[in-house]
Amino acid sequence: MKTLKALAAGALAVLLGGSVAGVLLRPETAAADRRGPDAIVIGHRGASALRPEHTLLSYETAIALGADFIEPDLVSTKDGVLVARHENEISGTTDVAARPEFAPRRATKTIDGVPVTGWFTEDFTLAELRTLRAKERLPDLRSGNTAYDGLALVPTFEEVIRLAQRHGVGVYPETKHPTYFDSIGLSLEEPLLATLAANGWRNARDRVYIQSFETANLRDLRKKTRLPLIQLVSATGAPYDRVAAGDPLTYDQLLTPAGLRDVAGYADGLGVDTRRIVPTGPDGRLLPPTTLIRDAHKARLAVHTWTIRDENSQLPLDHRTGNPASPAYARATGDVTGWLNRLLDLGVDGVFADNPGTARAVLAARSAR
Ligand code: G3P
Ligand code: CA
Numbered sequence: 001m002k003t004l005k006a007l008a009a010g011a012l013a014v015l016l017g018g019s020v021a022g023v024l025l026r027p028e029t030a031a032a033d034r035r036g037p038d039a040i041v042i043g044h045r046g047a048s049a050l051r052p053e054h055t056l057l058s059y060e061t062a063i064a065l066g067a068d069f070i071e072p073d074l075v076s077t078k079d080g081v082l083v084a085r086h087e088n089e090i091s092g093t094t095d096v097a098a099r100p101e102f103a104p105r106r107a108t109k110t111i112d113g114v115p116v117t118g119w120f121t122e123d124f125t126l127a128e129l130r131t132l133r134a135k136e137r138l139p140d141l142r143s144g145n146t147a148y149d150g151l152a153l154v155p156t157f158e159e160v161i162r163l164a165q166r167h168g169v170g171v172y173p174e175t176k177h178p179t180y181f182d183s184i185g186l187s188l189e190e191p192l193l194a195t196l197a198a199n200g201w202r203n204a205r206d207r208v209y210i211q212s213f214e215t216a217n218l219r220d221l222r223k224k225t226r227l228p229l230i231q232l233v234s235a236t237g238a239p240y241d242r243v244a245a246g247d248p249l250t251y252d253q254l255l256t257p258a259g260l261r262d263v264a265g266y267a268d269g270l271g272v273d274t275r276r277i278v279p280t281g282p283d284g285r286l287l288p289p290t291t292l293i294r295d296a297h298k299a300r301l302a303v304h305t306w307t308i309r310d311e312n313s314q315l316p317l318d319h320r321t322g323n324p325a326s327p328a329y330a331r332a333t334g335d336v337t338g339w340l341n342r343l344l345d346l347g348v349d350g351v352f353a354d355n356p357g358t359a360r361a362v363l364a365a366r367s368a369r
Contacts (some may be wrong), residue, residue, distance in 0.1 A: 040350035041359040042172050043067030044307050045086065049354035052136045052145055053093065054084040055152035059163055066360030069170040069209065071352065072160045075177070076186040081126040082157035082195060086137075087111075088177060089118040094132040094154065102128075111180055112240045122186055129154050141311060141331055157192070161199045170207025171196075174232070178217040179241045189217055193225055204228060209304075211271050214241040215249075219266045228268040230304065235273040255292060260299040269302030269349070274316075277305055277346060284317045293347045304350035305343060310336045310358055337362055 046058025047065055059070045072084035088111065091097045096119040105124070108117040121129060134152040136145040157173065164171045175181075175188045182188075192210065193202075201208050204226040211230040212218050218229050233251045242249040253259050255276065263270070272292065279287045296303045312320040313330035319339040322332050336355075340362045343351065353359040 039344060039348055039363060040068040040304070041066060041356050041363065042304065042350055042352045043070045043356040044352040044354050045073065046070060047354070047356055048137075049142065049310055050145065052134045052148050052152060054086060054155070055134045055148075056155050056159060056163060057148055057152050059155075059160060062356045063163070063167045063169055065355070065357030067169060067353075067356035069172040069207070069350075070160065070164055071172045071174065072155075072157060073174045073176050074157055074188060074192065075121045076181055076188060076191070077121055077124055077126045077129055078186075079125045080186055080191060082188065082191050083121060083126070083129060084155050084157065084160055085121060086176070087116075088121045088180075089116050090121060090132070090154075091118040093137050094134055095150065096132050099132065111177055113243065122181070122184060126156070141313065143331075157195050158199070161195065161201070164207070165199065170209070171201075172209045172211065172230075174211040175214075175217055177240075178212060178214050179244050189221055189224070193221070193227075196227065202227065209269070213239060215239045215254075215266075216241040216245075222266040229266065230269045230271045230302075231263050231267040232271040233273065233276060235275040255295070257295060257299070260295055260301060264299045264301050267301065269304060270296055271304045271306060271352070274305050274307075274343065277303070277343060277348065278316070280316060286316050286318045289346050297347070302349040303347070304352065305348050306352035308336065308340060308343075308351050308353040308355075308359060310334070310355050314354075315339055341366070 043059065043062025045053035046055065047061035048058055051058035051061050054072060062070050073086045074082045075085050075088040077083055085093060096102055102119060105119055106117070107120065107123070108115055109120060130153055132154060133150045134154060135149040136142055139146050161171055173192060175192065178188050196202060196208060202225065206227065209228045209230050210221060211232050213232040213234065215231065218231060221229055231254065233254060236251070238250045254263055276290065276292050278289050281287050293303050309315065310333045311330065312322065312332050312334040315334040315336060316339065319335040321334045322329050336358050340351065340359060344366065351359050
């Protein structure tokens with residue numbers, strides 16, 4: 001039975017241009033089978049355009065605005081608990097730097113081959129981490145979000161799952177730096193599957209996608225779970241696990257017909273940078289689309305894309321609007337609707353959106369045509 005809160009959230013989604021049928025009452029579908037007008041909306045780090053990312057406030061807002069899935073990036077605490085943060089270094093998204101009791105824990109580490117200085121989740125027990133408070137990562141771009149600084153904790157993956165289940169939406173967790181966490185004895189995959197299973201999510205039809213920029217941990221997960229797996233693909237570069245293994249495999253190679261057939265052997269879909277679908281030229285303008293969506297569908301892989309953001313400064317040049325000389329230009333909402341429609345017309349199966357309400361409204365308008 002739906003809770004009053006869920007019904008209220010559905011009503012809010014309707015007011016904001018969503019649809020109850022599309023948001024909260026949609027029957028469970030094999031998520032990887034969705035296509036075209038039924039593309040899924042993934043609340044990227046929650047509704048990170050509107051609340052500090054990866055907080056329950058952000059995830060609740062994403063659900064209210066019509067997200068089908070909420071996206072926690074996952075890292076580990078010292079005691080092996082998965083928590084939602086984009087990186088294991090947390091000075092940009094919590095108040096840890098202002099906490100004198102944790103000053104001695106500031107450290108420099110090499111994460112995926114890059115030196116990083118700050119405070120790291122793996123040096124804090126969950127109890128210690130829960131004394132911190134979340135803050136906005138991009139206070140200049142999203143100054144309104146700073147009103148919520150200091151209000152929210154770093155949520156556990158379990159809390160995110162429970163929130164999703166209360167509202168009838170799915171979760172779309174990403175393992176962050178899996179090779180690194182393996183190297184320090186805090187493997188992410190076992191607690192990931194255990195936490196999902198403990199909350200009743202273990203089958204292909206459950207509302208879960210598991211994503212990774214690496215390949216080896218997805219191959220390993222394929223042997224252990226039937227949940228849909230998503231191979232993330234950057235605009236350039238190579239999966240870090242391959243780099244660490246001395247294997248020259250690049251993301252470009254993953255997207256060749258042979259590469260896609262290989263990916264289809266262990267994953268159910270791709271999560272790609274939008275530039276893999278619509279590249280940009282040297283002048284920053286959009287070029288004709290690639291054949292990636294057609295090629296991936298031929299290999300029976302769904303295609304989800306990231307990241308859709310409303311602000312001019314975060315949109316391709318072709319979809320920016322207004323006067324570039326205006327001080328408000330960078331933060332102003334651009335032609336995000338046109339950008340979404342362009343990607344949906346090309347056949348994407350899902351979009352990661354910092355403001356899931358925008359994506360939901362565009363999809364609602366398309367299905368009303
Ligand atoms: O996981 C899809 C997208 O979120 C990848 O980018 O850096 O925001 O995790 P990032
Ligand atoms: Ca992510």
